[in-house]
Amino acid sequence: MIGLNGAGVxxxxxxxxxxxxxxxxxxxxxxxxxxNGRGKTTLIRALAGLLPLAEGERSAPQEIGYVAQxxxxxxxxxxxDVVVMGRARRIGLFGSPSRADYRAAEDALAQxxxxxFADRFFNRLSGGERQIVMLARALVTGAEVLIxxxxxxxxxxxxxxxxxxxxxxxxxxxxxxxLFSTHLPQHALCIADEALLMLGVEEHLQGAADTVMTxxxxxxxxxxxxxxxxxxxxxxxxxxxFLDGVGTARS
Amino acid sequence: xxxxxxxDSRDGVTAHAAATNRSWLLVAxxxxxxxxxxxxxxxxxxxxxxxxxxxxxxxxxxxxxxxxDWSSLQERIVLLVxxxxxxxxxxxxxxxxxxxxxxxxxxxxxLVSPHILGVSSGASLGGAVAILLGVSGAGLVGLSFLAGAxxxxxxxxxARIDGRSGVVTVVLTGVVVSAxxxxxxxxxxxxxxxxxxLPAIVFWLMGSFAAAGWRQTLLAAPVIxxxxxxIWAMRFRINLLSLGEDDARMLGVRVERDRWxxxxxxxxxxxxxxxxxxxxxxxxxxxxxFARLLVGSDHRILIPASALMGGAYLLLIDTIARTATTAExxxxxxxxxxxxxxxxxxxxxxxxxxxxx
Numbered sequence: 001m002i003g004l005n006g007a008g009v010x011x012x013x014x015x016x017x018x019x020x021x022x023x024x025x026x027x028x029x030x031x032x033x034x035x036n037g038r039g040k041t042t043l044i045r046a047l048a049g050l051l052p053l054a055e056g057e058r059s060a061p062q063e064i065g066y067v068a069q070x071x072x073x074x075x076x077x078x079x080x081d082v083v084v085m086g087r088a089r090r091i092g093l094f095g096s097p098s099r100a101d102y103r104a105a106e107d108a109l110a111q112x113x114x115x116x117f118a119d120r121f122f123n124r125l126s127g128g129e130r131q132i133v134m135l136a137r138a139l140v141t142g143a144e145v146l147i148x149x150x151x152x153x154x155x156x157x158x159x160x161x162x163x164x165x166x167x168x169x170x171x172x173x174x175x176x177x178x179l180f181s182t183h184l185p186q187h188a189l190c191i192a193d194e195a196l197l198m199l200g201v202e203e204h205l206q207g208a209a210d211t212v213m214t215x216x217x218x219x220x221x222x223x224x225x226x227x228x229x230x231x232x233x234x235x236x237x238x239x240x241x242f243l244d245g246v247g248t249a250r251s
Numbered sequence: 252x253x254x255x256x257x258x259d260s261r262d263g264v265t266a267h268a269a270a271t272n273r274s275w276l277l278v279a280x281x282x283x284x285x286x287x288x289x290x291x292x293x294x295x296x297x298x299x300x301x302x303x304x305x306x307x308x309x310x311x312x313x314x315x316x317x318x319x320d321w322s323s324l325q326e327r328i329v330l331l332v333x334x335x336x337x338x339x340x341x342x343x344x345x346x347x348x349x350x351x352x353x354x355x356x357x358x359x360x361x362l363v364s365p366h367i368l369g370v371s372s373g374a375s376l377g378g379a380v381a382i383l384l385g386v387s388g389a390g391l392v393g394l395s396f397l398a399g400a401x402x403x404x405x406x407x408x409x410a411r412i413d414g415r416s417g418v419v420t421v422v423l424t425g426v427v428v429s430a431x432x433x434x435x436x437x438x439x440x441x442x443x444x445x446x447x448x449l450p451a452i453v454f455w456l457m458g459s460f461a462a463a464g465w466r467q468t469l470l471a472a473p474v475i476x477x478x479x480x481x482i483w484a485m486r487f488r489i490n491l492l493s494l495g496e497d498d499a500r501m502l503g504v505r506v507e508r509d510r511w512x513x514x515x516x517x518x519x520x521x522x523x524x525x526x527x528x529x530x531x532x533x534x535x536x537x538x539x540x541f542a543r544l545l546v547g548s549d550h551r552i553l554i555p556a557s558a559l560m561g562g563a564y565l566l567l568i569d570t571i572a573r574t575a576t577t578a579e580x581x582x583x584x585x586x587x588x589x590x591x592x593x594x595x596x597x598x599x600x601x602x603x604x605x606x607x608x
Contacts, residue, residue, distance in 0.1 A: 048501060077490065078549075089502070094485060096486065096487040
């Protein structure tokens, strides 16, 4: 459905990533993990077709539902009007959204539990609320590939749960291929079938999320000790071990 | 069944309430424009009462005509002198304001005016050269229009790198091309005869509708209308473009093509306005801000609202220009004198609002 073959992106002389292979079909969900500056956003933008590849190939459908990481303050429209823009492909050059387009936009907002934002102005929402509205816009495009750049970065815990359950449902319907980047390994463990760890420019670990995201691999990825633990019998948690000022792990 | 009807009413409430609210505002603005037209028909050194002016106009439109209880001088002044000028001022004001609103959206920058594309500088040069060469009338208009179009073409060619042109590149290129053409206008003025062509160039550049008769109006208005209609038809596209390049592209917008389509329509309007009436600044900058304050930022309503308000505003300015003193005050001077303080107040108001939130 969407894939990269030997892909690489270069900025000037410096490679951001190289030799990256990736395939994702419908009903599958892939999480991209890596520390700051390792090229997650570059990879996401290349997948979305916003950045040209310096080498390798990309195969993707025309239509992609895309949620960017930072969403401008300068969008002075009502949220419902923002979501309905997701229908742009169905609206001609000289057209405006119809009643049916608005109904689809309301349904998409309802799907992400965001109907209460419909009449509020997008630029007056908090960052997390904007991400939810943007997810609705990605859904209303009807695209079968969804690409989300750190969709949870500004969400509180309840909204993280909401986001994960929406993505979980979309994956379960078997029609969508979902690809997201995240700084929260737990999210990957929770809903992703596969994980891609960006260890270095040419070094990528990819495979079933549960088997790739070992304590050792995650520690290598982030440079701090990380534990995986069962909590309350069924929930698996990923616990980073943060150090205190003296450099020893708190007990 | 229940579900779909619930969805219907839900949809109906939000979308419908917004729609009626909007059309009411537009109707009020259209009424203000018509009222301003009547005032402009009546005002002047030879004043005509509104009733007489309306009956003179009605007599032309109604199939049976009306019994004339007015003098033939009154009729000539209303129909032949003021009417074409009123229509020209309204069309130019509407065109400039609508172009300003469209460009502010596309560039995502509220300080952009239609002059940013270099078109008005180009058209100025064309007009100045025409006057320098002793060409007037249709030749002046034609040369001015062609030079305006050439300026946009130049901006387009310079701003395109590898088949793409970023918004910032277009703005900067527009500034460069404007500067170049302005320098050439100065050169034309330097070369002009200080007794005849120099004052002609200077007055023409300051803008005036004094030359607007039916011939000019019937030539200019349809072109402005055509450019305006293209922009109005693309009002939802302008919303999409105002999201920024990446967002718009991911939503399936052909950003480059749509943007240049709007630029071309703006150039058509701007070059027409400048070639017929000289450079009229500030309308395209100030009026969209005013409209935004009243109707919000959604271009589906901002574009028509700007057009209606721009028409009324320039008509008001032109009426002041020709009635305030015995000599006509140049339009470009008045729009700046009125526009700059209004703009400053608007900016302060907006800043206050934002700080209050």
